[in-house]
Amino acid sequence: MNAHWLSIVPFLVVIPLAIFTKRVLPALTIGLIVGAYLLNPDLVGGIQTAVSHVIKAFSEENNLKVIIFLYVFTGLVGIMKHSGGIKGFVKWASEHVKTKRGALILIWVSTLGTFSAPSFRIVTIGPIMRALLKKIKMSAEELGFVIETTGTAVIVLIPVATAFVGYMTSVIEISLHNENIHSDPYMVFLKSIPFNFFAFSIILIGIYLSFFHHAKKKVDKTKDPENEKQAEAKGWEDCHPVVAKDLPARAINLIVPLVLVIGLTLILTYYSGHTKGYQGVQAFIQANVLDAMLVALVVTTLLSFFYYLFQKFKLEDLMREFINGANELMNVIILLAVVWGLSLVTNELGFAGFVSKHVDWIPTSFVPPVLFILGAVISYFIGSAWGTWGILMPLGVSLAHASGASLPIVVGAVFASGSFGAFSSPLSDDTNTMAGILDLKAMPYARFKLKAGVIAAVVAAVAYGVTSFFI
Numbered sequence: 001m002n003a004h005w006l007s008i009v010p011f012l013v014v015i016p017l018a019i020f021t022k023r024v025l026p027a028l029t030i031g032l033i034v035g036a037y038l039l040n041p042d043l044v045g046g047i048q049t050a051v052s053h054v055i056k057a058f059s060e061e062n063n064l065k066v067i068i069f070l071y072v073f074t075g076l077v078g079i080m081k082h083s084g085g086i087k088g089f090v091k092w093a094s095e096h097v098k099t100k101r102g103a104l105i106l107i108w109v110s111t112l113g114t115f116s117a118p119s120f121r122i123v124t125i126g127p128i129m130r131a132l133l134k135k136i137k138m139s140a141e142e143l144g145f146v147i148e149t150t151g152t153a154v155i156v157l158i159p160v161a162t163a164f165v166g167y168m169t170s171v172i173e174i175s176l177h178n179e180n181i182h183s184d185p186y187m188v189f190l191k192s193i194p195f196n197f198f199a200f201s202i203i204l205i206g207i208y209l210s211f212f213h214h215a216k217k218k219v220d221k222t223k224d225p226e227n228e229k230q231a232e233a234k235g236w237e238d239c240h241p242v243v244a245k246d247l248p249a250r251a252i253n254l255i256v257p258l259v260l261v262i263g264l265t266l267i268l269t270y271y272s273g274h275t276k277g278y279q280g281v282q283a284f285i286q287a288n289v290l291d292a293m294l295v296a297l298v299v300t301t302l303l304s305f306f307y308y309l310f311q312k313f314k315l316e317d318l319m320r321e322f323i324n325g326a327n328e329l330m331n332v333i334i335l336l337a338v339v340w341g342l343s344l345v346t347n348e349l350g351f352a353g354f355v356s357k358h359v360d361w362i363p364t365s366f367v368p369p370v371l372f373i374l375g376a377v378i379s380y381f382i383g384s385a386w387g388t389w390g391i392l393m394p395l396g397v398s399l400a401h402a403s404g405a406s407l408p409i410v411v412g413a414v415f416a417s418g419s420f421g422a423f424s425s426p427l428s429d430d431t432n433t434m435a436g437i438l439d440l441k442a443m444p445y446a447r448f449k450l451k452a453g454v455i456a457a458v459v460a461a462v463a464y465g466v467t468s469f470f471i
Contacts, residue, residue: 166290365405368467
């Protein structure tokens with residue numbers, strides 16, 4: 001099917017469904033099924049087509065690597081939690097940090113070791129700040145805000161050793177494939193990083209709040225002011241399962257795996273590029289980063305198992321926690337599979353041809369800011385950066401290809417729009433996890449962040465308009 005208007009129907013189904021239901025996976029699944037029935041309008045033919053396209057996506061080597069990476073990564077986090085690594089770090093930091101300045105410096109410096117995933121960063125740093133609330137002159141809302149500005153906004157800018165990299169590269173790859181664009185998806189991702197204007201804007205706001213802003217009024221810290229005494233009596237060991245009282249406190253069990261996975265990733269990435277004949281920075285740029293990250297992660301996980309077994313942790317318990325941890329990201333893995341299937345279906349319906357034929361009249365400079373605003377609205381209402389990227393990236397790449405807009409700027413705009421929702425939405429995992437740890441109500445806390453989020457979004461939208469006008 002070539003350049004047919006029916007090719008946009010799945011997206012016309014997915015986007016409003018995702019916004020109104022606030023559920024990404026069901027919306028994408030329905031969009032996939034609708035598209036499959038448009039391809040094969042038979043009683044069971046549509047379902048068969050949908051399933052076959054998901055299976056076809058799973059058969060791609062790089063797609064399997066992404067899935068294995070995501071599964072093993074969260075499994076490793078699971079055994080680090082069980083071994084008391086996170087609790088040990090929280091205990092050590094809460095005993096040694098005494099001032100507001102020290103707490104804020106810890107938040108920013110700790111990014112160097114906890115940038116693997118936003119959720120991992122929040123459950124590692126959040127309990128420390130919970131323990132320090134009485135010592136520092138800063139509200140829980142402000143502390144949560146600063147932690148989150150060093151979460152998703154920072155992690156989307158890091159090109160190695162994060163849970164995001166494989167997923168982000170994957171949605172770029174399937175979008176490029178649909179448009180027959182023969183570019184390396186990882187290189188496109190690297191080139192898009194400087195154009196994630198929302199991330200840079202919110203980080204700058206976070207730095208300002210951390211070191212230059214002096215609050216005039218302290219905001220209530222607890223969910224219910226009348227229960228303030230109960231909240232104060234509730235220790236940091238009760239704020240999240242990763243720091244539960246029954247876990248040991250061994251910071252070294254967090255530090256060793258983190259140093260291993262980051263160090264091995266850098267070494268293997270350089271080695272991959274070196275084997276292709278490159279030196280220095282070019283070796284990193286030309287490397288097969290996904291392979292390097294996956295091998296580094298698997299080696300780190302195996303060594304961590306042996307390391308924890310040496311400490312007398314039971315293999316049965318470690319395996320259980322590994323699987324439980326890994327399963328926490330199954331929703332993202334399933335989401336990714338449906339995104340792949342939907343992209344293949346819309347490609348067969350002629351989506352790329354339809355966009356190329358009908359949107360070439362759109363001014364090039366309009367594409368990035370409009371995509372960013374659309375994505376920001378979607379991500380705010382669904383609360384998912386992953387879902388926003390999966391929904392919007394195929395559309396964004398098609399629009400860039402048809403209109404002649406800069407591909408790195410468009411890709412950066414899509415990633416920035418998802419970052420907005422992860423930071424600002426009251427439905428996002430980041431918001432709710434942070435609120436739970438700091439004993440805040442999710443909705444007021446989300447409103448507290450929204451003003452800064454909107455300011456950063458406006459700056460980003462203007463920056464996309466100006467930048468795309470000149471590039």
